[in-house]
Amino acid sequence: MPIQICNFHTDGLGCFQPVEIRFGFCSSCRKQYCVDHAVKTSHGCSEVVRHIGTLIRNERRQTTANMVYWNTLLGVPMRSRAQQGHNTKGLTCHIRGLEGFNPSAPQTPAQRSARDTIFDDNNIGLESPYGFVFIDFSDGYTITARILLFSTDDRLPKAMEEFADKVELGTLRFFQDLQLLGKRVVPQVLAVGYGDERDDPNSNIDFSYMLFYTLPGVPPGSFLWSGTFGKQRERMFSQIAEFFVELEKHPMERMGSIIWDSPPGSQNPSCLLTSFGSYATFNGPETSLGPYEHAQVALADFFRHQKYQLKTKENGVDRVDNYLILLWKEAKLPALLESMPSGGRGPFYLRRALDSALTIGVDKEEVDIAFILDWRFSSFMPKEFAFSSLSFMWPADYAQGNNVMTNDECYFATCFENMGRQDLSNIVRNGRRYQRIFNDFFLHHWPTNPADMRSSFNALRRDFDSNDTEGFDQWKEKMLVEHWGDKGLQTIIVQELLAH
């Protein structure tokens, strides 16, 4: 089932094709289209291209202009403090910089300027989808609200965004249930709740927010990703290795994501392992793949799902090439599972999808990790992928097909060796093929640049067989001959021929 249907209408008739998952969003009219109507002129928009930065700035201005929503936002931290057993009688709270703000009264110049700068004062990049505000309580307590203003490259159905929030909250509650929070080896923050402005019928703003205890740390200095090794950087890497060893003690029997939700018939939310809370695994407006007891079943289902998206044009990028790549991956599945020490069986381990260095915070001396942020899309994955190196350690030209271990990765492997964990060190040293296969589960990570897509795939082939150095075009020719009878492939080729 498609995730969304094209918004194109003509003479009262709709187009029933699925929305193209990567490029279906039009930044001018802010609607979603199929691969045939995604081009601005084909659905009636002017060809003026709006830069994403401009779009973001305008959205932020719009958001901050409609201040009524802040009152809804303030209700959530108040409720969550009451739930935690605080006496909230007589307690008040306000957004820092907006003391005494009254949405129905004219704003003072000070309030207006606070309002306008609220999203610019946080040293977050222009492209960041998040805004941060601090909510101060009259008893001195502070909560940080991270507001997801929009998704960067996809406009997703509400159910998908909600599911991503539930996964993040579920994962943090999982740490809390294990009483891992506060232990030095599990640097972590606790989310105290989340809200969704889209639930409010009086609001026309479509964003959600996550509330955290205010963080004690600061974003890491440039040492973390500068590529130069110093004592601080070494310490950081060994702390991440310790964190991995702690995570290893808390596996799950199935592959999937943890959500914070109430089981049917129960009022009390708890941590439940369920289907994958990742954009790439959604196979309908409200359904996602998983959970699975074996990586073999998960991968077979995932490849089938991706082939279906290519056949229906839900994924409209290099359809023939990507379809052939999936046929190759399906054929390699037995070899892949055989290469895995786990054989693809459980237990499975938590892997963070958004593992950029920018989401790791350090203490004021930049010595210890203070927190690790952003657990959206996290999933329980086979050990060979879960404990492989993090994306900020990968070669800068990973997407262009570099399989060679970086200094970062070698040092990370050494950290495990120093802890007597040769097995985890081996996972880091041999992790490339699992990264190139399992990382696709999280987001729509397929390279959209054809050259990258080809060289990245060539690198995956080389990882399986170092003698497989054939160029992409020769490989493709052979595959076309070999799989000529495949119905899905025939459908795509015919569609592409008719379209050109």
Ligand SMILES: [Zn+2]
């Ligand atoms: Zn448009």
Ligand SMILES: [Zn+2]
């Ligand atoms: Zn259409």
